Amino acid sequence: MKKKKQPxxxxxxxxxxxxxxxxxxLSFLETVLLPDLPLLPPGTKLGLSNVVTMLTCSLFGxxxxxxxxxxxxxxALITRGMTAAMMSGAGGVLATLGMILLxxxxxxxxxxxxxxxxxxxxxxxxQLFCACxxxxxxYLLHYGKYLLLFAIFTGSLTGLxxxxxxPRLRQAEGNSQFAICNSQSRDxx
Amino acid sequence: xxxxxxxxxxLAAVLLLLCGAGCKKxxxxxxxxxxxxxxxxxxxxxxxxxxxxxxxxDAVLQMIYTLEDTISWRKENSxxxxxxxxxxCTDAVVAEIISQCAPISKATGGRFDLTVGAVSTLWDxxxxxxxxxxxxxxxxxxxxxYTALRTKGDTVTCADGQQxxxxxxxxxxxxxxxxxxxxxxxxxxxxxxxxxxxxxFGSRDETGDPWRVGIRDxxxxxxxxxxxxxxxxxxxxxxxxxxxxxxxxxRYFHILDATTGLPAKSGLKSVTVVCDNGMLSDALSTACFxxxxxxxxxxxxxxxxxxxxxxxxxxxxxxxxxxxxxxxxS
Amino acid sequence: MxxxxxxxxxxxxxVLVAVLLLCCAALFLAPHLKKQPxxxxxQLIVDGEVRETVVLSSLDGEVTRTVNGCTVVxxxxxxxxxxxxxxxxxxxKQGRLKAAGDTAVCLPNRVVVTLIADGESTDGGKxxxxxx
Numbered sequence: 232m233k234k235k236k237q238p239x240x241x242x243x244x245x246x247x248x249x250x251x252x253x254x255x256x257l258s259f260l261e262t263v264l265l266p267d268l269p270l271l272p273p274g275t276k277l278g279l280s281n282v283v284t285m286l287t288c289s290l291f292g293x294x295x296x297x298x299x300x301x302x303x304x305x306x307a308l309i310t311r312g313m314t315a316a317m318m319s320g321a322g323g324v325l326a327t328l329g330m331i332l333l334x335x336x337x338x339x340x341x342x343x344x345x346x347x348x349x350x351x352x353x354x355x356x357x358q359l360f361c362a363c364x365x366x367x368x369x370y371l372l373h374y375g376k377y378l379l380l381f382a383i384f385t386g387s388l389t390g391l392x393x394x395x396x397x398p399r400l401r402q403a404e405g406n407s408q409f410a411i412c413n414s415q416s417r418d419x420x
Numbered sequence: 421x422x423x424x425x426x427x428x429x430x431l432a433a434v435l436l437l438l439c440g441a442g443c444k445k446x447x448x449x450x451x452x453x454x455x456x457x458x459x460x461x462x463x464x465x466x467x468x469x470x471x472x473x474x475x476x477x478d479a480v481l482q483m484i485y486t487l488e489d490t491i492s493w494r495k496e497n498s499x500x501x502x503x504x505x506x507x508x509c510t511d512a513v514v515a516e517i518i519s520q521c522a523p524i525s526k527a528t529g530g531r532f533d534l535t536v537g538a539v540s541t542l543w544d545x546x547x548x549x550x551x552x553x554x555x556x557x558x559x560x561x562x563x564x565x566y567t568a569l570r571t572k573g574d575t576v577t578c579a580d581g582q583q584x585x586x587x588x589x590x591x592x593x594x595x596x597x598x599x600x601x602x603x604x605x606x607x608x609x610x611x612x613x614x615x616x617x618x619x620x621f622g623s624r625d626e627t628g629d630p631w632r633v634g635i636r637d638x639x640x641x642x643x644x645x646x647x648x649x650x651x652x653x654x655x656x657x658x659x660x661x662x663x664x665x666x667x668x669x670x671r672y673f674h675i676l677d678a679t680t681g682l683p684a685k686s687g688l689k690s691v692t693v694v695c696d697n698g699m700l701s702d703a704l705s706t707a708c709f710x711x712x713x714x715x716x717x718x719x720x721x722x723x724x725x726x727x728x729x730x731x732x733x734x735x736x737x738x739x740x741x742x743x744x745x746x747x748x749x750s
Numbered sequence: 751m752x753x754x755x756x757x758x759x760x761x762x763x764x765v766l767v768a769v770l771l772l773c774c775a776a777l778f779l780a781p782h783l784k785k786q787p788x789x790x791x792x793q794l795i796v797d798g799e800v801r802e803t804v805v806l807s808s809l810d811g812e813v814t815r816t817v818n819g820c821t822v823v824x825x826x827x828x829x830x831x832x833x834x835x836x837x838x839x840x841x842x843k844q845g846r847l848k849a850a851g852d853t854a855v856c857l858p859n860r861v862v863v864t865l866i867a868d869g870e871s872t873d874g875g876k877x878x879x880x881x882x
């Protein structure tokens with residue numbers, strides 16, 4: 232997985248904007264399509280938006296991935312309030328850090344599948360601990376086992392998605408129609 | 421190709437696991453009919469489990485009210501009240517109770533005695549309680565004598581002035597009647613509590629798991645010190661914490677020794693008896709409390725009952741075949 | 751270069767998922783937190799502290815509490831958030847809490863309602879009835 236350190240060019244900003252928007256849309260979609268999952272606390276999500284963060288991290292690096300995460304938190308803050316922002320932050324940051332770690336160092340051992348699973352698990356764990364801290368109640372940990380199982384499942388899905396998509400994206404990098412990846416190299420030329 | 425298959429297999433496994441976890445939480449339980457009420461001067465609660473959700477709890481409560489009307493000395497028109505007034509009454513239930521309890525009275529040397537009413541009214545635990553004077557007690561004790569109770573068919577007679585008090589067995593009997601009734605209906609399982617006397621049978625769901633009955637901790641009213649696991653049967657507890665009062669720095673509780681007219685001095689705080697008959701479990705728990713632990717063993721054996729004893733130091737001992745487990749401190 | 755292949759799942763992935771699944775199994779099989787007061791009991795936890803403990807099974811009717819903008823209703827068989835002034839209303843959507851361990855949370859208002867050690871159902875350390 233190539234990762235080039237890059238300054239934030241206009242093109243990069245634009246890319247992040249699009250990717251960020253995608254993340255937000257996915258986030259919104261899953262609350263609409265699958266509200267109130269049984270056994271889980273309401274507000275639990277599939278974590279589809281993590282696909283975007285993983286994609287960003289893999290293609291562009293750790294910092295842009297963190298920007299995407301920050302964008303999600305900001306959006307939550309504006310639209311849903313401080314609590315939602317903190318939850319999003321806790322889960323998002325933890326997941327992104329984990330993703331960065333795995334993508335940088337674990338390439339030989341892990342595919343996107345593992346990254347996806349870890350990401351989902353960390354995201355839910357982060358949110359659960361945040362909720363416990365916010366309410367001061369340890370009883371919420373009762374949900375932990377369901378969240379863990381659920382995260383393994385959703386993480387597998389997102390991870391598999393990337394397993395399928397990423398190699399083909401890389402392949403397409405050579406293809407000039409793929410502006411997203413190509414423009415970096417164009418900028419640097 | 422192989423990789424795809426492996427992937428599919430893996431996914432299938434994950435999904436199966438999910439279903440498994442989901443199923444664990446969704447054991448097929450029967451419909452539950454839950455009801456609580458006040459009867460026999462205490463709190464009655466029950467959970468009846470059935471396939472089709474028909475409600476029997478009202479019928480059960482009705483039975484308990486009817487029983488109360490029969491055996492409570494507090495009910496003016498009850499046969500027991502009539503017996504206490506006139507020395508005679510005719511009732512099948514009352515006669516049965518007396519004949520069943522006679523051997524237990526004998527085995528406790530008269531400590532357990534249904535005619536203890538004359539003494540217990542003096543103590544008046546229901547209204548706060550106060551310690552009777554020695555003279556009063558002596559006089560009342562004259563009237564306490566289970567051997568003077570005679571049954572002929574359904575007719576019961578007693579000596580002049582004797583007072584029958586079936587409080588020691590009423591709750592267990594209520595459980596008996598209720599469970600017998602329920603077993604004949606389509607109810608698949610039931611757990612019933614009549615003032616802390618428990619009756620269970622069947623199962624709450626298709627797993628057929630046994631019931632778990634906790635025992636109140638005599639040292640901590642809001643906690644339990646252990647759990648009895650049983651599929652079917654009756655559990656009754658006698659404890660020194662149910663009705664008591666303090667006077668002049670001393671604590672008096674409602675389990676009276678009919679030979680002395682004073683609260684039991686067996687060194688026990690609580691006795692729990694498990695038996696296949698409700699009335700017996702109730703009677704035996706009182707009897708064993710009065711006898712003390714060691715002396716209870718023959719009695720328990722005779723009725724094929726098991727018991728859990730807790731003494732004043734908090735030591736727990738078990739007698740008989742019983743599935744009892746301590747629970748951690750609450 | 752044509753890299754038309756889907757990336758395969760690697761050893762690390764399998765190990766990771768296996769470990770996580772094991773954790774899951776352990777969590778599901780482990781006994782629940784053990785606390786055994788007699789009867790269904792609800793705790794109202796506000797700002798991290800237990801504000802009130804309500805023994806539901808001893809209630810005659812419904813009891814209502816309003817804290818931090820949330821209205822909580824305790825009834826003999828369950829507890830629930832009746833209403834709240836938080837933006838998401840997730841706490842109300844949680845519905846009725848009926849068994850020990852059930853918990854509803856209003857995060858923005860920092861209010862938690864949880865049911866602890868039920869005296870009337872079986873699961874882990876709980877009991878169907880209490881003899882006394």
